[in-house]
Amino acid sequence: MSHDGHHSVVIPAPGPEFQSHTVAHHFDTPVQEFQSAKLGFWLFLATEILLFGGLFAAYFYYHQMYHETFHLGGQQLDWWLGALNTSVLLLSSWTMAMGVRSAQTSQKGKLLMYCGLTVLGAVIFLVIKFFEYKAKNEHGLIEFAHLFDGYNGATGQLSWFTDHDGVMAGVPHGHLFFAIYLTMTAIHGLHVIIGAGLIVWIMKGAAKGRFHAGYYLPVDLVGLYWHLVDLIWIFLFPLLYLVS
Template identity: 40%
Template sequence: MSDAEAQPPQPPTPHMHEDPHENAYLAHHFDTPQQQFESGKLGMWMFLATEVLLFSGLFCVYAVYRASHPEVFEWAHRFLNVTLGGINTMVLITSSLAMAWAVRAAQLGQQRLLAICLSLTLLGGFSFLGIKYIEYKNKWEEGLLWAGKYKPTAEALEHLNATGHGEAAELGVATTDASSAAGHGGAVASAPAAAVTASAPAPVVIDGVKVEHSQIAPAPPGPQGMRLVERAGLLHLMPERAPRELWIFFSIYFLMTGLHALHVIAGLGAISWVLARSLKGQFGPAYYTPVDLVGLYWHLVDVVWIFLFPLLYLIH
């Protein structure tokens, strides 16, 4: 340091390379364009790793609540529109294709194709947000929002309960007579007690005394408003009506899709910036790093949605 201080100040020469024939975009602290490109790319991948860890927190929340409240997820996902979610998946995948093609166009110096591909990527992103807006608007009108804002309208709840019965019938699940009667009539009955009365109409012998069924005291109140459902040889208790804890699902839904939508918005901003620069002819085979790195970000947003779609919309 003392040597440097002793010398007269040098004129700053950032971003200038000694060889005038070299790449004008090569920063002075890199030896070759390849080294510069790969360093930038490595930095982007480190950022993407932190993005994965950010979303993993929400995936943890999802895993915990789905493991401890499976019935909430089975009920609530019926409110999500699989058609709109599926269209959005296709839109985002196609947008990713346009982005990957834009990188190729930049690498080959195809300026017109680069601008077209970036515009198509933007179109895909805006279409995604538009469809998401329709879905959010429907949820808003039905009162199916997060935590304290979860105040479903009467129509929404009725629709929910109706679709619930419909799906149970479709799946051909076993529903015990008495327990469904309890659900509809509001009488206190338990599924196990129902099974006993249905399968053993004959008098039973207790301590050597023959006892009629009418003499047996009713079983203690069992799962109220619950259905005994057989799935894959296992018995599950499914609520007859929409569980109160549905707000858990909608909180998670808005948290995960909302954070994802914020990423889409940020990606649209970055792609617009790249498009503006590409229209000035700033990218070509020798320098296209911003196109490539913004593309990586956009693909990661796509990858996150690839997992969100089945986890939220396609619950069996």
């Protein structure tokens, strides 16, 4: 655009299978564009840390208050499913890091492959999570159909926590562990879904040859988001599954 006296800054494509990148007109240089976007994204990730941080504070507060409830609650979760999901997320974080590296080195095929493997990891994680939620639903520990029904008028008890096997009997506020478990894992799971969607979007761009050594900013940022999802789970796993 030369009407304002500026020329567009164009990063050339490194090969015929790639596209050139035109730097947004409000940036003077590609480095400025890259660093501005990255600073903004780190700021966003800082707010994500604080979002989950509030939930972790709630966890620690109630854990100190009702530790028997949390020990017994943790025993109701399958620790090996949690460990499996931890490994799946760690592996997918690795494939994502390798994907970013493939973009940095203009390896289009590898970028697509590593992004595909990362999405596969996200899907496996969500399938395992689904079966975990299903089991909690069947045992009346988290009844999803009654999640927003509040208190049962007849019994004065929570509608979504009936605990019909009585596994949480004898500890105070047995529902508390499952309320925190669901809130933290559901918000985390939402991040897994959003992250997987973003990686699919990256794959669409990668297939067109948008990302290469000269321009890989979106791949880098989505990669950071995915690593954050892994980062949160690293703390959730021992706190929720191994407290017993």
